[in-house]
Amino acid sequence: MSTVKIAIIGLGYVGLPLARLFATQYPVVGYDIKKKRINELKNGEDTTLEVASDLLQAVLTSDPKAAKGLYISHDEEALKECNHYIVTVPTSVDKNNQPVLEPLISASKKIAKYLKKGDIVIYESTVYPGATEEDCIPVLEKESGFTFNKDFFVGYSPERISPGDKVKTVENILKVTSGSTPEIAQKVDKLYKSVLTTGTHLAPSIKVAEAAKIIENCQRDINIAFVNELAKIFSLMNINTSDVLEAAGTKWNFLPFKPGLVGGHCIGVDPFYLAQKAQQFGYYPEIILSGRRVNDSMGTHVASEVIKLMIDKELKVKGAKVLILGFTFKENCPDIRNTKVIDMVLALQSFGTKTAVYDPWAKRKEVKQEYGLDLTKELYSHKYDAIVLAVSHDEFKTIDLDKLKKKKAVVYDIKDFLDEKDKSL
Structure with missing residues (x-):
């Protein structure tokens, strides 16, 4: 594959810290549909307070073709030169506590417009086991016209951001990684390992990685309920x-x-x-x-x-x-x-x-x-x-x-x- 160029889809509590971290070593496009959020970030201001202003400004670039750094945009055309797409959009529930996957599906449709042969899409959003392969990949295939695991590939690396925690920040939290083939799993793992100080844990499958993430929070919920x-x-x-x-x-x-x-x-x-x-x-x-x-x-x-x-x-x-x-x-x-x-x-x-x-x-x-x-x-x-x-x-x-x-x-x-x-x- 050519030089790694990463797109981060969603610049909230999870996406921005990750984009900032990757931008210290790679060219990164940070994309979000909220224009107000984009304008704040372009001015070096993170209203979530997850990324300090000096750290954000240190990686910001106005050049979409820069060798490294964070180029921020709400124009989806900025995604077309990327070859690694990392999805960090929120996953919530409705009033009946049923999963709401619309942001995930919408992000997948957007990425599919710009997919090229050999590209890798990595999901970080928390989902139930099977969602990546059952809900997201079919959208990527349908909208792009490409064949999964032949023309494009997928990984899953669940987010582990703890809002407000200035000790356990993204770079020093061990990350679970996975991929749709053994070779892609190694590539995804290597990509994250290149910016993390505490390393990674390579899960044997995407479903295992999805399940591991969701039981982390279930376990804590049950203990607090007790x-x-x-x-x-x-x-x-x-x-x-x-x-x-x-x-x-x-x-x-x-x-x-x-x-x-x-x-x-x-x-x-x-x-x-x-x-x-x-x-x-x-x-x-x-x-x-x-x-x-x-x-x-x-x-x-x-x-x-x-x-x-x-x-x-x-x-x-x-x-x-x-x-x-x-x-x-x-x-x-x-x-x-x-x-x-x-x-x-x-x-x-x-x-x-x-x-x-x-x-x-x-x-x-x-x-x-x-x-x-x-x-x-x-x-x-x-x-x-x-x-x-x-x-x-x-x-x-x-x-x-x-x-x-x-x-x-x-x-x-x-x-x-x-x-x-x-x-x-």
């Missing part, structure tokens, strides 16, 4: 869950999971992909779906616990001012995708409370657009009957709760993050 269920049980027994987990954690093989709201674009979504595929084979995945039900119920559970504490303190619930600290799906990150804090907000409002949400990381415009919620601008503008720590942003560690609390205020700490003296539970 401790969330414990939190519900111990609350009924008037036992502090954090104290129990700390004591149990003294055993060498006890896994240190904590209760919490499980949102985001991976853990709260991916288990449904495996569950849906399992049911196609006639198997109902009880543990996976039970874990999902437990975790999806935590927002309303926390709201109910807060209301109970308020009643115990003889606080009037209807009209009470409640402050929720944090809205993003995880700490120190602006990502609001599938945040479960909104479930808690709506549940508290259903009791008649006046609920305010403060988050120094979330973008007000995005929150309003996605959830119809106005974030409060000023933290210390009011005093509150109840305060809920929902997301453990570093900024909240130094918060002055005395300036926020009314006399008998409830302080509920979901993340066990605040100082013990400040908490009601």
Whole structure:
């Protein structure tokens, strides 16, 4: 094959860090359908905060024929000179928790227009086992007129990006790789290995690589569901869950999971992909779906616990001012995708409370657009009957709760993050 020229399709939380990394050694075209996103990146600004401005600017190029560097465009014609296409578009679920593959299919159709003999298409988007070969490859064949594994080839290397994590970044996370033939698998593996500091694991097939990715998030979801269920049980027994987990954690093989709201674009979504595929084979995945039900119920559970504490303190619930600290799906990150804090907000409002949400990381415009919620601008503008720590942003560690609390205020700490003296539970 001629000199490697890579196209990254989708420049979000996964695609941009990968494009930046590959651009340090290869010519890379970064493509996204969002013009606003493209314009921001061309100016060296990543609003997801996954790639520092200096690192991004160091690889940006305005020359589409540069020997290396990142050329960013929303013009699909920029893809035509590429020979490696890496798909990093989001995969979500609909309101019935059924997989939504439209972005993946759309990306495949777009790539097919520019496929040439010998080209390799690599998928990173999280899917159920079999999706690459059953859903994506037929689209590539139909739209291009080429024959799979004769004219073009396919690989799968699941993303392992953790939004907001500045330690486990893309270059130092071991990546699983795979290919549609043994030879292509080696080529895909070599390509990733050339930019990763921690190496790769070459899976024996694309389906194995797909399955490995999806069970990573299923496993975490189930473990969190277990401790969330414990939190519900111990609350009924008037036992502090954090104290129990700390004591149990003294055993060498006890896994240190904590209760919490499980949102985001991976853990709260991916288990449904495996569950849906399992049911196609006639198997109902009880543990996976039970874990999902437990975790999806935590927002309303926390709201109910807060209301109970308020009643115990003889606080009037209807009209009470409640402050929720944090809205993003995880700490120190602006990502609001599938945040479960909104479930808690709506549940508290259903009791008649006046609920305010403060988050120094979330973008007000995005929150309003996605959830119809106005974030409060000023933290210390009011005093509150109840305060809920929902997301453990570093900024909240130094918060002055005395300036926020009314006399008998409830302080509920979901993340066990605040100082013990400040908490009601």
